[in-house]
Amino acid sequence: MSGGFFIVDIMTPKQKKLMLRIIAGVVLTAVSATVCRCLEPPQPVRLLLFLIPYLIVAWDILVKSYKNIKKGQLFDENFLMGAASLGAFLLAYLDPDGRGDYLEAVAVILFFQIGEFFEGYILDKSRRDIDSLINLTSDTVHLLKDGEIIEADSDTVEAGSVILVKPGERVPIDGTVIEGSSSVDTSALTGESVPRSVDAGDQILSGSINVNSALKIRTDRLFEDSTAARILELVENSGAVKADSEKFITRFARCYTPFVCYSALAVALLPPLYLQIFTGAADWFEWFYRALTFLVISCPCALVIGIPLTFFASIGRCSRNGILVKGAVFLEKLARTGTVVMDKTGTLTEGCFEVSGIVSSRMEQHELLRLAAHAESVSTHPVAVSIVKAFAGRIDPSLLRDAGEIHGRGVRALVDGRKILAGSAKLLSDEGIDVPPAVKSCGIGTVVHVAVDDSYAGTITISDRIRDTSAEAVQLMKSLGISRIVMLTGDNAQVAEAVGGELGIAQIYSGLLPQDKVEIVGKLIKDGSSSGSLVFAGDGLNDAPVLTVADVGIAMGGIGSDAAVEAADVVVMDDNPLKIPRAVMIARRCMRINYENIWFALGVKFSCLIFGAVGFTSMWLAIFADVGVLILVILNALRGAWSGTAEKLSRRTAVNVK
Amino acid sequence: MKKSYKISVDCPVCAGKMEDAANRTEGVKSASVNFMSLKMNVEFENDVEDHEKVMRAVLENCRDVDDDIEIFF
Numbered sequence: 001m002s003g004g005f006f007i008v009d010i011m012t013p014k015q016k017k018l019m020l021r022i023i024a025g026v027v028l029t030a031v032s033a034t035v036c037r038c039l040e041p042p043q044p045v046r047l048l049l050f051l052i053p054y055l056i057v058a059w060d061i062l063v064k065s066y067k068n069i070k071k072g073q074l075f076d077e078n079f080l081m082g083a084a085s086l087g088a089f090l091l092a093y094l095d096p097d098g099r100g101d102y103l104e105a106v107a108v109i110l111f112f113q114i115g116e117f118f119e120g121y122i123l124d125k126s127r128r129d130i131d132s133l134i135n136l137t138s139d140t141v142h143l144l145k146d147g148e149i150i151e152a153d154s155d156t157v158e159a160g161s162v163i164l165v166k167p168g169e170r171v172p173i174d175g176t177v178i179e180g181s182s183s184v185d186t187s188a189l190t191g192e193s194v195p196r197s198v199d200a201g202d203q204i205l206s207g208s209i210n211v212n213s214a215l216k217i218r219t220d221r222l223f224e225d226s227t228a229a230r231i232l233e234l235v236e237n238s239g240a241v242k243a244d245s246e247k248f249i250t251r252f253a254r255c256y257t258p259f260v261c262y263s264a265l266a267v268a269l270l271p272p273l274y275l276q277i278f279t280g281a282a283d284w285f286e287w288f289y290r291a292l293t294f295l296v297i298s299c300p301c302a303l304v305i306g307i308p309l310t311f312f313a314s315i316g317r318c319s320r321n322g323i324l325v326k327g328a329v330f331l332e333k334l335a336r337t338g339t340v341v342m343d344k345t346g347t348l349t350e351g352c353f354e355v356s357g358i359v360s361s362r363m364e365q366h367e368l369l370r371l372a373a374h375a376e377s378v379s380t381h382p383v384a385v386s387i388v389k390a391f392a393g394r395i396d397p398s399l400l401r402d403a404g405e406i407h408g409r410g411v412r413a414l415v416d417g418r419k420i421l422a423g424s425a426k427l428l429s430d431e432g433i434d435v436p437p438a439v440k441s442c443g444i445g446t447v448v449h450v451a452v453d454d455s456y457a458g459t460i461t462i463s464d465r466i467r468d469t470s471a472e473a474v475q476l477m478k479s480l481g482i483s484r485i486v487m488l489t490g491d492n493a494q495v496a497e498a499v500g501g502e503l504g505i506a507q508i509y510s511g512l513l514p515q516d517k518v519e520i521v522g523k524l525i526k527d528g529s530s531s532g533s534l535v536f537a538g539d540g541l542n543d544a545p546v547l548t549v550a551d552v553g554i555a556m557g558g559i560g561s562d563a564a565v566e567a568a569d570v571v572v573m574d575d576n577p578l579k580i581p582r583a584v585m586i587a588r589r590c591m592r593i594n595y596e597n598i599w600f601a602l603g604v605k606f607s608c609l610i611f612g613a614v615g616f617t618s619m620w621l622a623i624f625a626d627v628g629v630l631i632l633v634i635l636n637a638l639r640g641a642w643s644g645t646a647e648k649l650s651r652r653t654a655v656n657v658k
Numbered sequence: 659m660k661k662s663y664k665i666s667v668d669c670p671v672c673a674g675k676m677e678d679a680a681n682r683t684e685g686v687k688s689a690s691v692n693f694m695s696l697k698m699n700v701e702f703e704n705d706v707e708d709h710e711k712v713m714r715a716v717l718e719n720c721r722d723v724d725d726d727i728e729i730f731f
Contacts, residue, residue, distance in 0.1 A: 067725060071722065076671070077669075123694075126694075127696065130695075235695075236695045237695075237699060304669070308694050
């Protein structure tokens with residue numbers, strides 16, 4: 001989170017009032033302290049002088065503690081601070097030359113309120129920062145009705161309405177462009193910094209920004225079902241399932257405070273009692289003072305706010321990277337990743353099929369392609385489509401005669417008077433054409449055998465392209481110490497091995513049906529339950545069951561398939577596999593900060609408790625143990641939001657050139 | 659029927675108490691409070707028709723725990 005601190009304009013009225021009270025308290029305390037030092041007035045006057053700033057700063061805390069005690073809730077921070085400061089006042093009145101000090105009494109509550117103010121301000125700021133990041137929604141739209149532009153609330157617009165989006169504005173609802181031609185910035189949605197050009201007929205997503213000229217759009221769905229609203233909902237509703245560390249802190253807070261309070265009571269009464277009985281003399285005021293410092297240190301606020309804040313900041317940082325995390329618990333699990341399972345098609349590969357090689361034994365490669373393309377032009381099979389696309393020339397239907405598709409096998413046609421067969425080896429062998437056994441084909445993929453005039457002519461190989469960043473992603477995962485990297489695919493073993501080999505993935509399962517994938521992931525989880533979380537990443541289309549079974553299910557490629565987004569725990573807005581290790585790195589940093597905070601806060605507090613009990617302390621140390629730790633923990637938590645190694649190491653994004 | 663409400667609460671411990679209070683309220687099947695995003699997600703019992711009435715009860719139960727909270731519905 002960037003930006004300056006303590007900007008007054010964005011404070012809420014409540015915060016402003018607190019700030020004024022604190023400033024008044026500081027000023028008046030300084031005045032009172034000076035007066036007492038210089039003029040040395042009698043006790044009652046001194047009490048009054050410090051009581052005034054005290055009440056200004058502490059009145060709401062005292063009121064709250066009173067109310068809570070009436071409800072039967074004793075151990076909350078209001079009561080602790082109230083009791084500690086009132087106790088300090090009492091001590092100052094009764095033992096002014098000993099341990100009592102009015103200044104300390106006021107300081108306790110003053111610094112507590114400063115801590116509260118800081119906490120409230122940072123919380124507010126964090127929420128606003130994250131909101132500006134994930135809230136890509138617009139409240140109003142320009143609705144075109146009967147030729148007029150009406151301002152309407154976004155959530156009242158029906159599907160099928162026509163809206164206008166002016167240059168510079170965010171698209172409010174998913175739809176199709178019906179008029180206009182412009183550039184659209186989809187970086188908040190996909191992470192792609194290169195603007196996309198849109199024309200009439202193109203789909204456009206809510207949350208993207210219309211860059212240069214006005215667009216008329218027909219909405220395809222409602223506001224609440226559009227991409228922008230769904231992104232917001234996804235991240236905002238994170239937190240329903242509590243992370244382990246959050247649960248730990250809640251339970252800790254419930255035990256810690258009563259424990260310290262009773263300890264305070266014990267410190268106040270037991271040692272002096274013992275000393276009185278056995279040695280005849282005891283400084284009751286001294287032990288009372290030590291007990292008060294206990295009360296001050298007993299506040300668990302640093303951890304109670306620090307842990308959720310760290311998760312929140314890290315979720316925000318993930319969002320900035322186009323990684324939407326549905327809950328803190330998934331950051332916890334990602335940090336412990338031991339196994340990454342990836343679906344091949346669409347995740348590690350582009351998912352689009354292209355001609356990757358032509359082997360021609362009897363003629364020019366281009367000629368083979370031309371003949372095959374013409375024959376394949378009658379089929380809509382993906383393989384046929386890719387061959388036609390590769391030809392790139394004009395298909396002349398007048399050259400085609402007797403063209404037909406043989407289901408599951410290929411096509412046959414008369415092209416330019418020549419008899420063409422293109423398809424599986426079986427198609428050719430059934431016609432009596434010998435397919436050479438050691439068939440040479442370029443690359444690995446689906447091999448289309450071609451026969452021209454009843455004699456074997458060569459092969460055209462169709463492959464799925466491996467993504468630019470897949471190899472790097474696998475490397476990064478390995479360097480992060482992820483021990484098991486697995487690839488699943490429905491493709492045949494040959495293709496799978498080739499892709500796996502190129503990427504450096506050793507564990508490959510091929511030839512899988514969707515239900516097989518669930519089984520395998522289940523087995524992997526059982527086998528490796530001790531070595532960390534199992535992360536599964538797939539591009540969604542029928543991955544919902546697997547996403548559910550995995551410890552962390554990552555849906556790649558944005559808010560596309562509803563079922564996948566529902567089932568997934570993390571949604572990656574673009575299709576870049578580098579996001580997987582990046583998410584792991586951000587998650588690890590988050591947990592590291594959490595452990596730092598836990599150890600620091602507990603360490604300081606318990607040390608101060610011990611020092612306090614033994615007497616090596618003053619109220620000031622107690623104040624630092626509480627408020628200082630709070631501020632440091634909060635600042636450390638915010639570190640989770642800043643860009644770091646994760647982004648630098650996995651900076652490369654695949655740029656699609658259309 | 660699930661609904662999401664904006665809330666206002668100052669400290670995470672109170673947010674936890676709000677969650678408990680909401681879950682105890684009649685008509686609420688399950689509720690969760692997200693302190694950081696200041697949201698309360700409520701799943702109502704199947705036979706509940708008047709959501710506002712249930713939410714008013716939830717607000718009252720939460721107020722018993724802490725005066726200084728707000729639920730916007």
